[in-house]
Amino acid sequence: MIDWPLAQRLAGYVAGRPETAPLSADLGELSRDSAERVIAYTGLTPRREIPHAEPVGRDEWIRANVASMSALLDPALRSVTARVAKPARPAMELVTGVVMTAEVGVMLGFLAQRVLGQFELVLLDTTPADRPPRLLYVEPNLARAVTAFRADEREFLHWVALHEVTHAVQFAGVPWLQPHMAGMVRELLDSAQLKIDARRALRLPRSDDLKRLVEAVRTGELVTLVASPQEKATIDAMQATMAVIEGHAEHVMDAVGTPLLPSLPRLRAALDARRRSQSAPARLMMKLLGMEMKMRQYQQGKVFVDAVVRAGGIEALNRVWSSPAALPTLAEIEDPAAWLRRTDVPPALTA
Known part of the structure; x- marks a missing residue:
C-alpha cells in the first residue's frame, strides 16, 4: 500500500542536503569510550557486541528507517486490506496508499532534519542475528548543532554518544527487553481491528x-x-x-x-x-x-x-531490568516510591 521508494525520495526532498563542514572528532573512538563508561556505571553486562558507530548523512538515515518501517507496517497493512471487500479494495489501496506514502515521506524528512543519533533496533519478532541493530550518527545535523550551540565539538559528540550507547547497552545487557518490546508491538498489530466504512470515508x-x-x-x-x-x-x-x-x-x-x-x-x-x-x-x-x-x-x-537512584542507588534502579513484571506502570512513573514499595526495595530506601 505504501510506495516505499517514493516515500524515501519525498523524505530526501523534505530533509534537504545542507552544506556543513565535516566533523573532526572520531565518533568510533567516542562510542567505544562511552560504552566502557556506561557499562562501568550501570553494572549492565552486554550479552552481545555493541554496534560500531556509523556516521551517516540524512539520506542513509532515511534509508535505514524506511527498511525498519516497511518491515513493521507492510504485514499490518496487508492484513487491513485483506478485510476490505474485493470490489472496493483497489480504490481503497490507491487512495490510502497515496495519502500514507505522502505522510511517511514528510514525517521521515522532517525527522531527518533534526535527529542527531539513533540506536536503530527493529522491534519485531526477530533476533539481533536476523536484523543486527545499528548505531547511527547523522553527521550534518551534528555539525549544525555544534555550530548553533557554539559547543566544543568533541564534548558535544561525546554527550550524544553517551546517550545512544546507553540504549545499545540496555538492549545488549537485558536479554528480555527486545522480545518484550516486540511482543507489545506484535500484540498491537494482531489486535488492531481497523474498520473502514466507505460511506463515512466519503x-x-x-x-x-x-x-x-x-x-x-x-x-x-x-x-x-x-x-x-x-x-x-x-x-x-x-x-x-x-x-x-x-x-x-x-x-x-x-x-x-x-x-x-x-x-x-x-x-x-x-x-x-x-x-x-x-x-x-x-x-x-x-x-x-x-x-x-x-x-x-x-x-x-x-x-x-x-x-530511584537517590533512594537506593544504581542497585535499586537495576531491579527494573530484572523482569518485565518489574517495569513501572505509567502511574508508578509519576510515583517512584510506589514502584520502590512494589518491587520490595527496603522501606528505609523509600523514605
Whole structure:
C-alpha cells in the first residue's frame, strides 16, 4: 500500500542536503569510550557486541528507517486490506496508499532534519542475528548543532554518544527487553481491528469529528482515536517502558557526563532553549508525529530514574531490568516510591 521508494525520495526532498563542514572528532573512538563508561556505571553486562558507530548523512538515515518501517507496517497493512471487500479494495489501496506514502515521506524528512543519533533496533519478532541493530550518527545535523550551540565539538559528540550507547547497552545487557518490546508491538498489530466504512470515508466530517481531532492534536494523543481499551492498555505499557528506557539514558548521560564534560550544563540549557523556540508549524508537526510525547518520556522517565537512584542507588534502579513484571506502570512513573514499595526495595530506601 505504501510506495516505499517514493516515500524515501519525498523524505530526501523534505530533509534537504545542507552544506556543513565535516566533523573532526572520531565518533568510533567516542562510542567505544562511552560504552566502557556506561557499562562501568550501570553494572549492565552486554550479552552481545555493541554496534560500531556509523556516521551517516540524512539520506542513509532515511534509508535505514524506511527498511525498519516497511518491515513493521507492510504485514499490518496487508492484513487491513485483506478485510476490505474485493470490489472496493483497489480504490481503497490507491487512495490510502497515496495519502500514507505522502505522510511517511514528510514525517521521515522532517525527522531527518533534526535527529542527531539513533540506536536503530527493529522491534519485531526477530533476533539481533536476523536484523543486527545499528548505531547511527547523522553527521550534518551534528555539525549544525555544534555550530548553533557554539559547543566544543568533541564534548558535544561525546554527550550524544553517551546517550545512544546507553540504549545499545540496555538492549545488549537485558536479554528480555527486545522480545518484550516486540511482543507489545506484535500484540498491537494482531489486535488492531481497523474498520473502514466507505460511506463515512466519503462524507464531509461532522462537527463532533473535528472536535475530537482538535482535542487529540491539542493533547498529543492522536493514537487514542483508533485504540480499543485493550490496545490503550498496551500503549500505556509501551509508553511506561519507553519512559524508563529514555529516562535511564538521560540519567546515565548526566551521571557519567557531568564529571567528564565541563560544558554539559550549558549544552542542556541550549538544547532546552532550542526546543522552546521551535516555530508554530514545527511544534504542530512534532505533536502530530508524537515527538512531544518523546520529550515527555525523557522528562518523566528521568525524574523517575533520578528519584530511584537517590533512594537506593544504581542497585535499586537495576531491579527494573530484572523482569518485565518489574517495569513501572505509567502511574508508578509519576510515583517512584510506589514502584520502590512494589518491587520490595527496603522501606528505609523509600523514605
